[in-house]
Amino acid sequence: MRNLFPPLAVLALTLLAVPLAPMAAGDARPDHDRARTALQRGEVLPLRDIVTRAEAAFPGRLLEVELEEKDDAIVYDIELLSPDGRLIKLRYDARTGTLLKAKGAGLTEPKHGHRPEKD
Numbered sequence: 001m002r003n004l005f006p007p008l009a010v011l012a013l014t015l016l017a018v019p020l021a022p023m024a025a026g027d028a029r030p031d032h033d034r035a036r037t038a039l040q041r042g043e044v045l046p047l048r049d050i051v052t053r054a055e056a057a058f059p060g061r062l063l064e065v066e067l068e069e070k071d072d073a074i075v076y077d078i079e080l081l082s083p084d085g086r087l088i089k090l091r092y093d094a095r096t097g098t099l100l101k102a103k104g105a106g107l108t109e110p111k112h113g114h115r116p117e118k119d
Contacts, residue, residue, distance in 0.1 A: 035067050043074065044094035050076045053097055058088050067094060075100065 038044045044067065051062060060080035067076055074094040082088055088104035 038067075038074065038094075044076075045097050047076070050078070050092050050094070050097060053092065053099070054078050054080065054090055057099065058090065058102070059083060060088060063087075 035044075039046060047065060047067075051065070055062070058080055060082040062078070063081055064079040065076060067074065069075075070091075076090075076092045076094050078090040078092065080088040080090065082104070086105050086107075088102065088107060090099065090103075091101040092099055
């Protein structure tokens with residue numbers, strides 16, 4: 001059976017553990033405030049949506065999620081531990097939910113046709 005991530009823990013990750021690069025120059029608000037504001041403005045998809053996509057495509061246990069600004073785009077960086085103990089690193093576009101990158105030893109094609117763009 002898969003270990004589902006409790007909704008309250010997902011909310012806690014969203015609000016507390018998502019380092020977010022400054023979204024606006026000189027913005028001194030805490031990271032979780034900027035993340036919440038971006039979600040409320042519709043600038044990013046909810047973390048729950050991204051985690052659901054990641055777990056559907058790459059079964060495993062969620063280890064870490066970061067919401068970051070990379071190359072003028074907001075992304076969710078996710079780390080999963082596969083059932084066989086391998087680390088999987090994923091990058092999703094936070095606005096669209098598109099899988100941008102997937103890395104991991106012995107990584108095979110994700111389930112359900114999710115395909116990362118090539119580096």
